[in-house]
Amino acid sequence: MQNDFLVIQPEVKEALSNNRPVVALESTIISHGMPWPRNVETAISVENAVRKEGAVPATIAIKNGKCHIGLSVEEIEFFGQTKNVWKVSLRDMPYVISNKLPGATTVAATMRIASMAGIKIFATGGIGGVHREAQHTMDISADLTEMSHTNVAVVSAGVKSILDIGLTLEYLETMGIPVVTFGQDEFPSFYSTKSGFNSPLRIDEPDAIAELINTKWNLGLNGTVLIANPIQKEFEVAPEIIESHIQNALSAASNNKITGKEVTPFLLKYIAENSKGESLEANIALIHQNASLAAKIAVALSK
Numbered sequence: 001m002q003n004d005f006l007v008i009q010p011e012v013k014e015a016l017s018n019n020r021p022v023v024a025l026e027s028t029i030i031s032h033g034m035p036w037p038r039n040v041e042t043a044i045s046v047e048n049a050v051r052k053e054g055a056v057p058a059t060i061a062i063k064n065g066k067c068h069i070g071l072s073v074e075e076i077e078f079f080g081q082t083k084n085v086w087k088v089s090l091r092d093m094p095y096v097i098s099n100k101l102p103g104a105t106t107v108a109a110t111m112r113i114a115s116m117a118g119i120k121i122f123a124t125g126g127i128g129g130v131h132r133e134a135q136h137t138m139d140i141s142a143d144l145t146e147m148s149h150t151n152v153a154v155v156s157a158g159v160k161s162i163l164d165i166g167l168t169l170e171y172l173e174t175m176g177i178p179v180v181t182f183g184q185d186e187f188p189s190f191y192s193t194k195s196g197f198n199s200p201l202r203i204d205e206p207d208a209i210a211e212l213i214n215t216k217w218n219l220g221l222n223g224t225v226l227i228a229n230p231i232q233k234e235f236e237v238a239p240e241i242i243e244s245h246i247q248n249a250l251s252a253a254s255n256n257k258i259t260g261k262e263v264t265p266f267l268l269k270y271i272a273e274n275s276k277g278e279s280l281e282a283n284i285a286l287i288h289q290n291a292s293l294a295a296k297i298a299v300a301l302s303k
Contacts, residue, residue: 003117005065005066006067008117009070009072016117022057022120022121023055023058023123024058024059024060024110024119024122026060028104028110030042030043032265033265036081039080042284044076046287046291054295054299057070057291062101062109065098079102088106088109090142107127111147115150115151121298122154122155123154125156126161127159128163129141129143129144129168130168131163134167140171144168147172148177149223155291157286158188158189159189159190160190161191166197169187177223178201179200180212182230185202189239191239191283191286192242193233206300209297210300212225213225213301227293229293231282231286231289232285232286237275242271242279249274253266253270
């Protein structure tokens with residue numbers, strides 16, 4: 001809480017000081033995940049979804065050499081409209097902070113900053129993971145290594161469907177990360193409730209998930225618990241339709257020589273533009289849903 005690099009919004013600081021539930025939210029979705037003004041509208045409504053369930057939202061970003069835990073509406077609008085905001089993972093944090101650049105945090109960076117501030121629950125859209133063809137590219141998201149040792153539980157709609165879901169689940173098992181799917185036996189795949197892979201664990205109640213999280217950390221077992229929250233069926237996109245868009249997006253990325261941390265935002269933007277907005281609407285719906293579940297778990301954990 002006293003870290004010189006942290007700026008904690010008063011509402012968030014008060015909640016943390018009094019053991020009230022707080023939910024961390026990432027900022028990459030604001031700067032790199034959606035077009036303006038939907039990005040700002042979504043960020044604000046997601047914060048409201050957290051509040052509705054009795055928790056305090058803490059959207060995290062980097063600005064003026066500081067890690068900001070909790071953003072004002074004006075700051076959210078800044079990250080929604082400013083061009084050339086850095087997409088910040090762990091390796092980028094020292095550079096972006098030391099050069100006082102604006103940075104939108106990924107899952108890994110958001111987890112680390114949330115942990116520094118004492119926040120235990122984080123809601124996002126989908127986590128990064130093992131990329132397709134990773135056996136040739138060695139492209140594995142820093143999200144996974146961060147999840148192996150940082151004590152912040154993550155609520156997502158599973159693994160982004162642009163990734164290799166099977167290999168990502170194998171990697172999570174190797175890292176000793178419990179993977180829980182909320183309310184169904186099959187592990188979800190971001191835009192869809194289906195992935196073709198069984199979930200390692202299923203739990204149907206937020207209180208029971210909070211108990212699992214608490215037990216893990218009280219045993220001295222560091223690292224996250226990944227809670228996969230399937231998208232509501234009325235918003236899901238059929239896996240075969242998304243897969244068709246993914247294959248086209250991967251070809252476009254290859255043709256445009258898109259590599260590294262630029263791959264994921266390129267693919268998601270391509271899919272949104274070529275699915276007539278269907279994937280964007282699904283993305284917005286699942287983020288709201290994840291924020292609500294994360295808030296319920298945070299409330300239970302705070303008790």
